[in-house]
Amino acid sequence: MSRSSRRRPLVAIAAALLSAALVAGDAFAQDRAPQRFGFGRAATAAEIKGWDIDVRADDGLGLPPGKGTVAAGEKLYQEQCASCHGEFGEGNGRWPELIGGEKTLRSEDPRKTVASFWPYAPGIFDYVRRTMPFAAPQSLSDDDTYSIVAYLLNINDLLPADATLDAAALKAIRMPNRDGFVQGDPRPDVPVGEPCMSKCRKEPPRITSDLAQRLGVTPDNRRQK
């Protein structure tokens, strides 16, 4: 064994000890989760533009450029919407009606439609663009969407028949039920009191509704499909 080779293990051991100390000191720091991981990558402007389809309903933020007319909207509506919603928005079976319902919200049979219930006109644009036509969502151009929204507003007496609709015009429309919503959850709102455990009833229980078994609207779930 040469002198150098005899010396080498000592050097190696010292180096190993040194690096072990360094590693031990670092190891825990490295294992802690960082404040930012840096996973994922920056979304490009083009990527965001393609997916950023939302319109904020109360102020129309996000409404795209473009415009449409009631006349063009009527044609598109008859082609793409009427089979479900009816020629005049009256609905079809359980498919939703889009007109009428004014002054029904306090009745036994409230009808929630564009005219009677929707608070903000730009919300109609958002919904039609993201979901309609039902079987081909996001297939309408922005101009066509403006046109269909114009027609919906027209059949609800909220836009003249000769009107052109763009972002500014849509934002300017005040919906009849604009003030029909209350924010700020008031619950718990049902006074119940302390839960009673014995002799809680003043009168014996009286059945107020027992139609369920006779209505015949419950699917049979006791047999195989």
Place this chain on the structure above:
Amino acid sequence: MNERTNSGGRRRFLARAGLVGGAALAGGLPPVRALAKGEENLPPNVPEWMRTLGPGVTASPYGTPSPFEKAVVRRSVEWLTATEQSSINFTPLHALEGIITPSGLCFERHHGGVPEIDPEQHRLMIHGMVERPLLFTMDDILRFPSVSRIYFVECPANGGMEWKGAQMDGVQFTHGMVHCCEWTGVKLSTLLAEAGVSPSAKWILAEGADAAAMTRSIPLEKALDDCLVCYAQNGERIRPENGYPLRLIVPGWEGNVNIKWLRRIKLGDRPWHHREETSKYTDLMPDGKARQFTFLMEANSVITSPCPEKPMKHGKGFHEIRGIAWSGSGKIRRVDVSTDGGDNWRTAELQEPVLSKALTRFRLPWTWDGAPALLQARAIDESGYVQPTIEQLRKSRGLNSIYHKNSIHTWRVNADGTVNNVQII
């Protein structure tokens, strides 16, 4: 085994298994006694499934329930909606035990059908009022520290068909818009920190990658509190109908905000007032005004045995009353059960573990005297909230709310042991 030949060995093996003619008798098994049909497998006979070999391992690479459980399925109510793509079905609560809902039985609510999403091509975008708009692949999401929690998810329309009276004669349809699973994912707060939330941001908009491009606004405070962006349900990847490959879990809040197929989160300073938070999922009050952003699912409970689907065929005697309770406000503290229409109550035993914002199983021993009975359960959660009666709920909110009907439910046990849904005052 017979060593002489392979075929001999095989023959003997089959003989033992009773597959070779005459082998059963030769093997000394007792003769099958002629009994009434349906009793061939009862003692003292040896059941037929002990006389043959069953399928081997991997005969069913992904296991399914016994064919004898075929009736235990999600079911829809056909007359409720115009199309199955925008519809709902119901969890068969009457057939389930414990607190975990099997993934394949979790109720479904879709607004544009179930998208078939290739996870390789799925992306989550976070943008709006952030320092760094980001785009994540599924692999990126999976690299973040993970967390698993057991939470219920409940559609706020659960029980909505019962506001005006008892309508559905089965617990699957009166209460089946709820499920409870173990969800695994990354904290939404972790992802938002990655993008850097602007100090002015107050709300997020979550959007799904389905044909409805479902959106809901959620307060940033909740997003940073306990929301999860999940990729796993009950230990495996989320089922397509429950949001594969990525969904939002918003613990204790109405099901609709738990956006499935999550593709985009935008931050803003105000809510978006989209269709599903104005025209739908708002609670119409008697004065014609609608409550908006009523996110919390208040405490609820229901007895699942007995129930219309599980009548007390056994006649009078012992019956363990079983049911589930849950609250979006936290843990269930107590469940009381009445068998006399709310005159007297006994406190039920809660099955541990009792978890926050999860289903809790309760049980109460009961000796039925054979007389008609009115069964009720009443949940109390750790906030002190007491589940109201249907009359109390109606008095406060009228009949047109549709959503958030969480009143004490009544089953009538008839003298013949059948059970019906009724409402009482």
